[in-house]
Amino acid sequence: MAKEPQELKWIESLLPEGDYRRKAMFGGFIYYIEDKAVLLIFESEGGSRTYKGKKYDFDLWNGCMFPVDKEFQEQALQRCPFLIPHPILPKWLYLPVHTEHFDELATEVLKQVLRPHSFWGSIPKSKLKTKKDPFRGIPDKMDTTRPRMFTDEPAEEVLKRAKKISDLKNLGAESEKHFLKAGIKTPQQFIKLGWKKTLLKLIAMNPKHRHSIYAYALIGALTNREFNLISQAEKDEARSFVQGLAKKEKELKKKALAKNTPKKVTKKKTAKKK
Known part of the structure; x- marks a missing residue:
């Protein structure tokens, strides 16, 4: 079961409030705007760095991933050369959390992702022929991880x-x-x-x-x-x-x-x- 984001929780504030949906995926969270997947967040400090016998110098599941369809990946990497195709999920461009200036770079990518008619993001095949969900944009669950008892007090x-x-x-x-x-x-x-x-x-x-x-x-x-x-x-x-x-x-x-x-x-x- 995916745990509520802690260190990367702030990234959610960069998404348009009320216009995104979040679902648990692979132990992290995937974010949708309408039917398009735009972001995947993982927090696994000190996790695996090896895949198929190859060792990497970064945690494989600790950072942000941005989905880009194959035909647009070259263009995306030209704009954001600090991203790398994820070793296990190559459709997703990865920004490990320990990348220098991580917060500024993640913000920069999301600005591009959220532009109108952006090539960033990917629509799952199962969603291509489905009707629009009238409840889209309503969060699946309220965030109860932060105390609200003092929210409006001085x-x-x-x-x-x-x-x-x-x-x-x-x-x-x-x-x-x-x-x-x-x-x-x-x-x-x-x-x-x-x-x-x-x-x-x-x-x-x-x-x-x-x-x-x-x-x-x-x-x-x-x-x-x-x-x-x-x-x-x-x-x-x-x-x-x-x-x-x-x-x-x-x-x-x-x-x-x-x-x-x-x-x-x-x-x-x-x-x-x-």
């Missing part, structure tokens, strides 16, 4: 009454586990640390948290807003902070590499006596 009230990390906006049960591993056990600890120090602790526990989307979620949690509804200024600050961390990491790697690289010893030339 942030101060939410933070005051929250007893668990998962009581806060944008933070579900999976996020709560990450917080606990990072040593943040209560909402009060989170509030005291603030989003920047909290993000640093989460990154120290697992580098995959170094994404601007995680920063958005933390800011939203502290202000009782959906991560995609925080202000543009807050988004800019979050992106700048995360990019700064990436630069620092690169600098540290360069210094470490330089320190471990043995220096070449040059022999001094002695002048020959006449």
